[in-house]
Amino acid sequence: MKLDDDIHNYYEHLVLAHIAQLNLPLHKEEDYIADLCCLALNQLPPRYIRYEVDMSFYLAQSERQQMEMNTQNAVNKAISFLDKSENNN
Template sequence: MTLDDDIHNYYEHLILERIQTLGLDKTKSSNYLADLCCLALNQVPPRYIRFEVDMSFYLPQNERQQMEMNVADAIDKAKKFLDQKSE
């Protein structure tokens, strides 16, 4: 078993999903996106899983919505921070 292949933080998936929804992956550099991911992930609690399907079937809808709101807030804060630093 290798941890990096078998276990990951589910919030990573949600952060990347939010970045794509906002279209940031099309307008920002890879360095900006990497910094954005790190800053946002440091604001949310880790949620480690082995398989994506586990979260799809066993996560209550209200908990999923809360996680998505946490991600949206974390991305907004991280984006503001990065955008202010570049001014």
């Protein structure tokens, strides 16, 4: 088993999906997006899975909604931090 191929943090998927939903990759550079991902993910608890279907099948709807809300809050907070840093430079 190769750990980096078989296991990943489910929040990575949620963070990337929310960033795409905000259309940020169309307006921001790759370095900004990478920093944004790191800042957002560092605010969220890890939730390791092997297969996406595991989360779809075993996760309660209320827990899924909470994870999505936590992700949105973390991304928004990270955006505020990065934008504030950009404006101060």
